Every structure is written in structure tokens, then in C-alpha cells.
Amino acid sequence: MGPLAVNEFISENTNLFLAFIIGIGFGWVLESSGFSSSRKLAGVFYGYDTVVLKVFFTAAITAMLGLLFMSLFGWIDLNWVYVNPTFLTSAIVGGVVMGAGFILGGFCPGTSFCAASIGKIDGMVFIIGLFIGVFLFGIGYDIWDELYMAKYLGEPKVSEALGMRDGVFGLLLILAAVGMFFVAEWAEKKFPREEY
Amino acid sequence: MNPRVILAAAIIPLGLIIAAVPQNTTKPYKLTAGQLLEEVNSRTQFLAPELIADMLVSKDPSIRLIDVRPQDEFEKFSLPGAVNIPFSDILSDEWTDILHQDIKMNVFYSNGSVTANEAWMITRQLGYENNYVLEGGLNYWFDNILNPQAPTSTSPSEEFARYDFRKSASMALGGGGVVPADGSSAPAPALPAIIPRVAKKKVAGGC
Numbered sequence: 001m002g003p004l005a006v007n008e009f010i011s012e013n014t015n016l017f018l019a020f021i022i023g024i025g026f027g028w029v030l031e032s033s034g035f036s037s038s039r040k041l042a043g044v045f046y047g048y049d050t051v052v053l054k055v056f057f058t059a060a061i062t063a064m065l066g067l068l069f070m071s072l073f074g075w076i077d078l079n080w081v082y083v084n085p086t087f088l089t090s091a092i093v094g095g096v097v098m099g100a101g102f103i104l105g106g107f108c109p110g111t112s113f114c115a116a117s118i119g120k121i122d123g124m125v126f127i128i129g130l131f132i133g134v135f136l137f138g139i140g141y142d143i144w145d146e147l148y149m150a151k152y153l154g155e156p157k158v159s160e161a162l163g164m165r166d167g168v169f170g171l172l173l174i175l176a177a178v179g180m181f182f183v184a185e186w187a188e189k190k191f192p193r194e195e196y
Numbered sequence: 197m198n199p200r201v202i203l204a205a206a207i208i209p210l211g212l213i214i215a216a217v218p219q220n221t222t223k224p225y226k227l228t229a230g231q232l233l234e235e236v237n238s239r240t241q242f243l244a245p246e247l248i249a250d251m252l253v254s255k256d257p258s259i260r261l262i263d264v265r266p267q268d269e270f271e272k273f274s275l276p277g278a279v280n281i282p283f284s285d286i287l288s289d290e291w292t293d294i295l296h297q298d299i300k301m302n303v304f305y306s307n308g309s310v311t312a313n314e315a316w317m318i319t320r321q322l323g324y325e326n327n328y329v330l331e332g333g334l335n336y337w338f339d340n341i342l343n344p345q346a347p348t349s350t351s352p353s354e355e356f357a358r359y360d361f362r363k364s365a366s367m368a369l370g371g372g373g374v375v376p377a378d379g380s381s382a383p384a385p386a387l388p389a390i391i392p393r394v395a396k397k398k399v400a401g402g403c
Contacts (some may be wrong), residue, residue, distance in 0.1 A: 062208060068214045171215035178204045185200065 002076035009196055027114055029055075036115040038106025038122060047191040050184035057177045064170055088151035105129065212346050227321055241316050242331040243303055246358070249365040260300040261330075264315045265307065275305065275337075276289055276369065283311050296324045305330035305337075342366050363380060 001008055005015040033055050034040045043049025070076040102108050107115060107126045115123025141148075159169035227235070235241070251259045252275070261278035263270045270280040281291050283306070295302065296319075304312035304327065312329045319327045330337070339345075344362035347355040 058203070061211075065207065065210050065214065069210075071219075072214070074216060165215075165219050167214040167217060167219060171211040174207055174211035178200075178208065181200055181204075 001074070003080050006080045007077075010137065010138075026110075027117070030114045031118065035111045036120060036123065038115070041108070041111060042103065042106050045169065045191075047187035048193040050188055053184050054181055057075055057180060061174050061177050063182075064173065068167060068170055083157075084157040085155055086153040087149060088153055089149065091147045108122055227323070232317065232321060235320060236317065241313070241320070241327070241329050242309070243330055244283070244327045245337050245341050246361065246365075248303060248330055249369065252390055253365055258299075258301050260294070260302050262294070262302050262304050262315075263306075264304050264311050269307075271278045273334075275334075278305075281315075286315055295319050295327065296322070298326055300326065302327045303330050304328070306333050307335055308333040309336075342369065 002009075004010045005012060010018070030036070033051060035052070035055070040049050041052055044052040067076065067078065067081070071078050098108070105112070105122075105126045107123060109130055112123045112126040112130065116127055117123075137144075157166070159166045164167065248259070248261075252261075261275050263274050263278045263280045264283040264286070265280075266282050266284075267280055270278070270282075274280065279294065281294070285291065287294070304315045306312040306315075309329055309332055312333060316327055316329045332340075341362055344359055344366060347359050
């Protein structure tokens with residue numbers, strides 16, 4: 001019965017080791033899907049390349065289906081799976097900052113490490129910027145403490161807010177994702193770019 | 197064939213299945229019978245009434261008393277700050293947030309210690325932690341904390357120390373032979389704010 005670490009089937013250190021292996025796999029998939037190219041990443045904003053949308057939505061619905069089926073078979077207790085608590089204001093502000101940084105820098109935090117690891121200088125510069133941001137956030141914490149902690153909502157689920165079962169919401173999300181994939185492919189044909 | 201079509205052909209049927217089947221809400225039993233027997237035998241779930249009295253007098257916020265007797269008995273008399281969760285209701289979802297948490301120390305009590313211990317066994321079998329039982333129950337509490345008997349003059353000095361403690365605790369907790377039985381005591385306190393379970397571990401993620 002999962003989660004393995006919470007139920008002490010595996011030790012904390014084994015858990016970290018597994019995270020390390022999975023992390024390497026994640027980085028490898030990012031790099032081989034072309035996520036270390038900032039032009040490819042920025043493409044999702046202009047419509048000429050929507051690989052970001054497709055990869056992350058595929059990952060999300062695959063993980064969602066996996067968890068729902070494992071819960072159905074009694075292999076994992078979803079109550080014990082850690083869910084990031086929602087602080088609404090900071091989620092919105094953080095999303096805007098992250099999105100702006102994404103367009104400006106051409107990377108998101110994970111992909112910048114991906115790019116740096118294959119020797120891209122812009123990726124390394126992005127990482128330096130990332131640490132400067134972390135540092136500024138840390139020393140100025142008193143200033144935005146209130147904003148950061150505002151509108152705490154606990155760990156809400158969309159399915160609960162809509163009053164439907166997790167599985168029904170899962171199906172809707174899958175249909176939305178598949179629909180979006182077709183729109184994305186259409187956009188790629190509509191706004192093509194020769195070389196990037 | 198187009199990979200999108202293959203993906204859609206695989207994932208949409210799976211989505212249909214997961215939407216059609218009922219959600220798995222079974223609570224997994226975490227202890228085997230042997231493990232539970234071992235825990236019951238170790239008697240570590242019992243907390244001494246003196247300890248509880250001391251915590252109540254010092255208004256320790258980490259303790260939460262849970263009265264597992266029926267509601268009418270709870271209304272006649274309850275310990276200060278106790279929450280009433282009748283034993284027959286203990287599996288109700290309403291109480292999960294109180295019983296399944298790792299912030300407060302829940303102490304079950306009943307008239308004796310049998311019902312409280314049964315409540316502890318059930319919650320323990322569900323895998324809940326931080327639940328304890330008041331040793332001796334309310335009967336022992338009345339006889340020894342609220343109405344302590346003075347030791348004989350030949351008793352060892354520890355007996356006198358214990359008596360002094362019980363006497364002062366008794367005064368602080370409204371004892372001293374006065375046992376409100378007509379319901380005129382302070383009204384049952386409101387339920388404390390429900391504290392969400394905190395996750396065991398923080399796992400940061402993102403792209």
C-alpha cells in the first residue's frame with residue numbers, strides 16, 4: 001500500500017535515491033523532447049511549436065490515470081499523497097512572474113538546468129538569475145510575507161469544488177487535453193516557422 | 197498511424213473506465229492482528245490521570261480530551277475542554293479531522309476505561325496516531341483527582357506529595373467533593389477549530 005515512504009515500506013534515503021533516478025529520467029525526457037531549446041519553449045506562446053503543452057498535458061493525464069487506477073486497486077492511499085497547499089494570491093502573482101520570466105528568458109526552472117547541462121550559456125545565465133531571484137525573495141521576505149501567505153485555501157481539489165467524483169473530472173480533463181492537442185496541431189500548421 | 201490518435205485511443209477508454217467505476221474510499225487497515233495485540237499488551241496508550249490533571253491545570257494546548265460516552269452523559273458532566281464523540285459515532289466522517297491528525301494529543305475517556313480503550317483500538321486499527329486513553333476513566337478521576345483521600349500519618353512522604361498535588365489539582369479543576377450532576381455546570385464547550393492534517397513530508401516539484 002503506497003505511498004511507499006509514508007508507510008515506511010522504504011526508508012527516507014531509498015526514497016531520495018528513487019527521486020534521484022526519476023529526476024535523471026525526467027531530465028533525459030525533457031532534453032530528448034527538445035526542452036533545452038528556448039526557441040522551442042517560447043513557441044507555445046506564438047503557436048509555431050506546442051511541444052510544451054503536449055508533453056506536460058500528456059504527463060499530467062498519465063500520472064492522473066495512474067494514481068486513480070492505483071487507488072482503485074487499493075495500491076495507494078491518495079489521502080497520504082502530498083498535495084501542495086494553495087495560497088491563492090501568491091499562486092496568481094507567482095504564475096504571472098513565472099510566465100513573464102518564461103517568455104523573457106526562454107526557459108522554465110527545470111529546462112534551464114537541462115539546457116545548462118548540455119552546455120548552453122543562456123541556460124547557465126538563466127540559472128544565475130534564478131538564484132538571484134531566490135536570494136532577493138529570501139532577504140525581502142518580511143516585505144511580501146503577508147502577500148505570500150494570503151488567501152490560504154488548504155488543499156482543494158477541482159473535483160470537490162465542482163462536486164463530482166475524481167474519475168468523472170479525470171475523464172473531462174482527458175477530453176479537454178485531447179481537444180487541446182488537436183487545437184495545438186492546428187496552430188502549428190497555421191503559424192509555421194521555417195527554422196528555429 | 198498518427199501518434200495522437202493512438203494516444204487518444206488508449207487514454208479516452210481508460211478515462212471512461214475511471215469515470216464509470218466508483219471511487220475507492222476504503223480505509224486501509226494498517227495493523228495486523230498481531231501488531232495490535234502487541235500494542236494493546238504494551239499498555240502505552242494509557243496516560244496517568246495525574247499527568248492529564250497537570251496538563252489541564254497548566255492549560256497545555258497540545259491536549260484534547262475526547263468524551264466517548266453518550267451525549268446525555270456528556271451534558272451532565274464532562275472534563276474541561278472535552279469534545280463529545282459518542283462511541284457509536286466514532287467511525288463517522290465528521291470526526292476524522294479530529295481523530296486523524298498529528299498536532300494534538302487526543303485522550304479518550306469514558307466512565308471506566310473499557311469504552312475509551314475500545315475507541316483507541318478502533319482508531320489505532322485505522323492507522324491513526326496520537327490517540328491515548330485516560331487510565332481508570334472518570335471513576336478513578338472522581339475518587340483520586342477530584343476527591344483525594346488524605347494518606348494516613350504513617351504513609352511515606354511520596355504519598356503526601358501525591359496527595360498535595362491531587363488536592364491542588366482538584367481545586368483548580370473544580371473538585372473538592374462538588375460534583376455537578378444537574379447539568380448546571382458550564383455548558384459544553386464548542387468544538388475546537390478543526391486543524392487540517394499536516395502532510396508528513398514536503399515534496400517540491402515543478403518543471
